[in-house]
Amino acid sequence: MMMKEIVKKAVETHNLTKDEIIELLSNDNEKDELFDAADKLRRLYKGEGVHLRGLIEFSNYCRQNCMYCGIRRDNKELQRYRLEPERIIELATSAVLTGYKTIVLQSGEDPWYTTDKMCHIIKEVKKTDAAITISIGECNLEDYRAFKNAGADRFLLKVETSDRELYKNLHPGMDYDNRIECIRNLKRAGFETGTGCLIGLPGQTLESLAKDILFFKELDADMIGVGPFIPHRDTPLSGSMGGTLTLAVKVMAIVRLLLPDINIPATTSMETVNPMGRIMALCAGANAIMPNVGDYEYKRLYSIYPGKSHINDDIDKTRERIIRMIESIGRFVSEDYGYRK
Numbered sequence: 001m002m003m004k005e006i007v008k009k010a011v012e013t014h015n016l017t018k019d020e021i022i023e024l025l026s027n028d029n030e031k032d033e034l035f036d037a038a039d040k041l042r043r044l045y046k047g048e049g050v051h052l053r054g055l056i057e058f059s060n061y062c063r064q065n066c067m068y069c070g071i072r073r074d075n076k077e078l079q080r081y082r083l084e085p086e087r088i089i090e091l092a093t094s095a096v097l098t099g100y101k102t103i104v105l106q107s108g109e110d111p112w113y114t115t116d117k118m119c120h121i122i123k124e125v126k127k128t129d130a131a132i133t134i135s136i137g138e139c140n141l142e143d144y145r146a147f148k149n150a151g152a153d154r155f156l157l158k159v160e161t162s163d164r165e166l167y168k169n170l171h172p173g174m175d176y177d178n179r180i181e182c183i184r185n186l187k188r189a190g191f192e193t194g195t196g197c198l199i200g201l202p203g204q205t206l207e208s209l210a211k212d213i214l215f216f217k218e219l220d221a222d223m224i225g226v227g228p229f230i231p232h233r234d235t236p237l238s239g240s241m242g243g244t245l246t247l248a249v250k251v252m253a254i255v256r257l258l259l260p261d262i263n264i265p266a267t268t269s270m271e272t273v274n275p276m277g278r279i280m281a282l283c284a285g286a287n288a289i290m291p292n293v294g295d296y297e298y299k300r301l302y303s304i305y306p307g308k309s310h311i312n313d314d315i316d317k318t319r320e321r322i323i324r325m326i327e328s329i330g331r332f333v334s335e336d337y338g339y340r341k
């Protein structure tokens with residue numbers, strides 16, 4: 001089939017075969033057709049509102065050792081920090097006062113935050129009436145249930161890659177099957193479940209990416225975040241090539257065709273590889289942005305990848321800049337919570 005027919009089939013049926021996805025990913029000449037189709041579906045299913053999710057990166061301690069990640073356990077160059085629960089609650093509260101309807105609490109896998117501590121934080125932040133998204137990695141089902149009962153609404157846990165062999169090479173000490181089980185447990189616990197993958201990892205093929213997309217579809221994920229891999233100096237992958245914005249936006253656009261009603265962020269990593277990255281994503285299927293609402297010092301130290309832009313901007317400046325970006329393309333900031341359904 002030709003590009004045009006594959007896009008048409010996806011728009012009508014929200015289904016594609018692996019080979020059809022690979023065809024879309026390899027064709028670079030007609031990518032605008034893909035982007036336009038994703039943009040149309042986004043408008044039809046989600047409207048013109050863009051959801052802002054206020055992101056608090058509360059600890060850069062991590063017990064995992066992912067080969068690509070700047071906050072991996074073996075990075076001894078990094079100064080570590082963790083915020084006191086009361087500080088996290090304060091930051092969340094001021095973000096809600098600024099207008100955020102969702103607070104995203106993200107960290108490395110840091111056992112200092114016991115289940116009880118996390119539940120306390122969630123309960124206090126929930127008093128602001130914001131929706132709460134948690135992104136703290138792999139836990140057991142009982143912990144996920146406890147976070148849900150404490151008031152968390154959504155949880156992000158990226159599969160990073162659904163290519164078993166690649167997963168194994170990039171995540172020493174971690175287990176692919178357990179990753180998948182954790183993601184399924186999030187659904188069992190009743191979360192709106194977000195996952196996603198990195199684009200352009202060394203050894204990753206277009207076929208791997210096609211499988212990632214089909215995994216998201218099979219899971220019926222509620223949110224998908226994808227972004228280019230950006231090599232970090234203090235990791236074993238420092239000398240690798242990074243992923244491209246174009247490929248990341250293509251993967252994202254195909255996800256929109258297959259899962260038309262989900263939430264898809266225009267990610268910070270897209271903006272990091274290209275200042276226009278977020279705008280491109282918003283025009284090719286994305287309908288959310290996760291601005292950082294934390295302190296300057298911690299934005300710098302939460303260096304998953306290098307080169308994050310605008311880290312000097314404070315919470316008000318960040319919000320203004322992002323609203324301007326959204327309005328410059330004829331969209332508006334959504335006033336509602338932005339659940340999937």
Ligand code: 5AD
Binds near residue numbers: 068160197230
């Ligand atoms: N480049 C881009 N994204 C990265 N992440 C981790 N390391 C990198 C990197 N070097 C992403 C992972 C993780 C999210 C919090 O950050 O996908 O889930």
